[in-house]
Amino acid sequence: MNCLQAEEHFSAHFEDTLDYQTLHGFEVHLAACEACQQEYAKFQESVKVVQQLPQIEPSPYFMPTLLQRIAEEQREIGGVKGIATAGWQRLLDVFRRPVWAFSGVLALILAVTGTYLYQDGFLFDRDTGSAAITSESQEVRVVAPPVRARRVLGNNGQRLPDGGTSTPVQPMQQHYVLKQVSYTNASTRGGL
Amino acid sequence: MLDLDDELMQRYQKGDEGAFTLLVRRHQQPLINFIARFINDRDNAEDLAQETFIRMFKAAHRYEPGRAHFKTWMYHIAKNLCKNEIRNRERRDKYRVDNVVNSGSDNNGDTEEIDLIANAPANPTFQPEVELERKELRNAIQKAIAELPEQYRLPLVLRDLQGLSYDEISEVLELRSGTTKSRINRARLMLKDKLKPFI
Numbered sequence A: 001m002n003c004l005q006a007e008e009h010f011s012a013h014f015e016d017t018l019d020y021q022t023l024h025g026f027e028v029h030l031a032a033c034e035a036c037q038q039e040y041a042k043f044q045e046s047v048k049v050v051q052q053l054p055q056i057e058p059s060p061y062f063m064p065t066l067l068q069r070i071a072e073e074q075r076e077i078g079g080v081k082g083i084a085t086a087g088w089q090r091l092l093d094v095f096r097r098p099v100w101a102f103s104g105v106l107a108l109i110l111a112v113t114g115t116y117l118y119q120d121g122f123l124f125d126r127d128t129g130s131a132a133i134t135s136e137s138q139e140v141r142v143v144a145p146p147v148r149a150r151r152v153l154g155n156n157g158q159r160l161p162d163g164g165t166s167t168p169v170q171p172m173q174q175h176y177v178l179k180q181v182s183y184t185n186a187s188t189r190g191g192l
Numbered sequence B: 001m002l003d004l005d006d007e008l009m010q011r012y013q014k015g016d017e018g019a020f021t022l023l024v025r026r027h028q029q030p031l032i033n034f035i036a037r038f039i040n041d042r043d044n045a046e047d048l049a050q051e052t053f054i055r056m057f058k059a060a061h062r063y064e065p066g067r068a069h070f071k072t073w074m075y076h077i078a079k080n081l082c083k084n085e086i087r088n089r090e091r092r093d094k095y096r097v098d099n100v101v102n103s104g105s106d107n108n109g110d111t112e113e114i115d116l117i118a119n120a121p122a123n124p125t126f127q128p129e130v131e132l133e134r135k136e137l138r139n140a141i142q143k144a145i146a147e148l149p150e151q152y153r154l155p156l157v158l159r160d161l162q163g164l165s166y167d168e169i170s171e172v173l174e175l176r177s178g179t180t181k182s183r184i185n186r187a188r189l190m191l192k193d194k195l196k197p198f199i
């Protein structure tokens, strides 16, 4: 072992973690090398003085300030939850008012009746593909693909702004268009 | 088997808010010491320690007791905050130096590092000369630590001032065990040379 190698083992020797063979080599070198003896003595001394540095005491404000900040964080987290809860609460409160409660029940009855009549074929004659609800819906025409349906509502055979030509509604397409019409109306009434 | 820190974290996760406060009380002093020794600034150390605890508090619900270690998690967060602080400080110092150079004025010593962290607790058997000597030595040690390159300073502070094991230090610094050991040895050798006039 030379001086540089010995130096590499200063910490391990100081902490007594060297294996037997390395320990033996280290001890033999140190016994013969005065320079390493001195360096190792200074090494041990400096590690000890560093380890004995006094601990810094936290200031008296540290804990109260931190606890206050934690409380604020907690309030913030609680606040977000509170807002979400309050939102649902407000929605439920609306339906506790008699007028709105009545409207809600009425809408439910209409929806159930409508579904029942539709399934029964009263509103829509699936055999012929003709709509029986209003004259407006009878005039509905669509160009494939159906996604464009809302853009091409107009008169039969009309030349359309996007260059497409409307074609008579096929049974499956008409079903789709009816849905689109009701969706559009509902959305518009919603205040778009 | 969970250690006390993990048990406290588990209690906090189950709704015992006092458990987190207890964790803070247990670790506040080591954390402030670590930060102060690492960034060589006591005043900012408390701010950064607070920030560390706040971050831990915010992420506490994601902590998995038994899988992670509270102490190494804490030092890991603190280390990153300290590195940011050092980077920001270097940027500020560079800006200040640039301004001084540009304005043509000389440095009157305002930028000299002020050592605020060498204040030891009061000694009951107070002797002015001895106390002065001790204070000088503490200042010299702190200065020597502060002058170490970051990659050596960090593991040295964690080992010799915070008393972490080599495995814990490797976990905090995300280093292999051999690298941690050799960096600590190297750091101690550098300190030995810096402290020669005092020991």
Ligand SMILES: [Zn+2]
Residues within 6 Å of the ligand: A002, A003, A004, A006, A029, A033, A035, A036, A037
């Ligand atoms: Zn030698």
